[in-house]
Amino acid sequence: MPGDRIVLLALETTCDETGAAVLEGPRPPAVGVPAIRSSVIASQFDLHERFGGVVPEIASRAHVRQILPVIDEALRRAGVTLDDLGAVAVATRPGLVGALVVGLTAAKALALALDLPLIAVDHLEGHLYACQLAHPARTVYPCVGLVVSGGHTSLYACRGPIDAEVLGGTIDDAAGEAFDKVAGLLGLGYPGGPEIERAARGGNPSSHAFPRSYLRDDRLAFSFSGLKTAVLYALRGQDARTTGGPVPPGVVADVAASFQEAVVDVLVAKTRQALARTGMRRLGVGGGVAANARFRERIAAMADEAGVELFIPPLSLCTDNAAMAGIALAKLAAGQVADLDIDVTPGLVRPSR
Template sequence: MSDSASHSKELLLAIESSCDETAAAVIDSNRRILSSVISTQHELHERFGGVVPEIASRAHVERILPVIDETLRQAGVTLQQIGAVAVATQPGLVGSLLVGLTAAKTLACVLDVPLLAIDHIAAHLYACRIAAGRDVFPAVGLVVSGGHSNLYDCASPVDFELLGSTIDDAAGEAFDKVAQILGLGYPGGPLIEQAARDGDPAAIPFPRAFLNEDRLEFSFSGLKTAVKYAAHGTPGARALPPELTPRRIADLAASFQTAVVDVLVGKTEQALRQTGRARLLVGGGVAANAVLRGRLEDMATRRRIELHIAARELCTDNAAMGALGWELWERGRFSPLDLDVTPGLVRKRSSASS
């Protein structure tokens, strides 16, 4: 693809299909979102209590073209006005990622415009740049979602180093599983938050893994198990747990949520101390949680840290955060048409392009 094509048309089409949202967005060079369309699959996965990869992939195949078409329509532009195509290629579900990548490759080839490979995690942090309307790097980055609980040292929008991550369940995954344990439904994050409003956050002293340790890692599997035992009893125990009344559910939800937030805020503060950074970026679905946002704001004020949390509409998976593609476009970091997906998490120092 010719480099001249990349600067003759100043619109970026971004595509996102890493998990269970099929999304596309049109973004101009000022990072202004002209349109953003998301087709969620919650109704397909609800009865399973989590995302089923095969179902997600099939749904992406059915929805990708209508979503792109609607995105262009809402932006009031045609494909001929698109100057580059950005697509999430890592991390995520391999089948889901491949659907988006195939669509992006096809468009880039037919339109003769550059193809830009987006790191989904870096894009979650770039959502903070979109909201700020200015450069927010370097910074420490916290990404908390259904699949990731990661801390990064972000030297720039396209250069970041993993400082630590979860060794088992991600925070969002724990929210989903605990919501199932408490009979609240799916997705768990908003339902736990709603139930917790009527509960006592100090009712049950749930564990806070690694909170007082130096390593920048998370673990939420033991916390999830502790909630299960508190709700339904410990195997082999003679005593039955208290009845699972609405009040008890509220107390369990509030105590669980507080334990998660304590760990996320504590380890983030530790990362800020270790790196010496004075700016913090926060993104991902769990970043929409009001308690977490409030606690991060308190910590930032106390430590005199410049805090940027992604707007709630950009916390969950979306293509608008693919505005990160502009950083690659402006740096000439184009990808070849034989580009492949990278489903797993890149744990070493990385670039935001594949």
């Protein structure tokens, strides 16, 4: 490896995906966007599907089983060994506490054994940094950042990769959690996002007038609990959930389409409001819900209409992954290295419906 380059091993265990990635970038104090050499994800989908949501204890135990094989595979695909590494990064917040501890323990062990700097990464900052990873030749920051996922729905004013101010967020449920809950009400599978999107393709988004909370409110706030309740009442009106019978396919499609449109309406409107308030001309979007095709279509149309440059990662970088912890090289260049006694900072990631 040339002396002006550094190889980073990044780990991700915030929720139910065990991830490891190898990135190569400029050696600090030089700055630049790292290239992804490999990114490996071990999914826990089969373990949590029957519960309709993530079970924290099961997630933690799966991370313990998967973390070393995932690291080995990431190194193999990148064509490097442990001796080639120059730093280790790991997401330490927010997330499920037991899951976070697995990744941090592995990262600490590697950093100690190999005498490497350890960089602690914020998972949400990583979601937005995925925009920069996906567009290395373009300037993403400063920008308004929207993170929309299963556990988080938040807006940020991002002056740089590691310099962000919270503008607002959800006061109750995250958008992704609402997708999971409504999918359950409709008798669809888990995770709910792809299932709702699939069902919505055959439905009428105007068939149900579901609420759009805070749509005309000056606050940069989101709320999806009332929307979930409205879906429940709509289904009770069909006598499906009260009798225990399946929801008719036509009803599933219409409710899914109307629900999806309500969520997208609010996300797009509040993001437009944040852009107007900050005056920023760039928009970065990250998180699992950003993989939704209808949302991507609507947010792109809004950005085009507003004359704003939109940055949104490919689907592989929207859902949880370790590559987005490549933001660690920006932290390393800024001298933000963690001590080996660092602990995790769990946040609210609602585990099940």
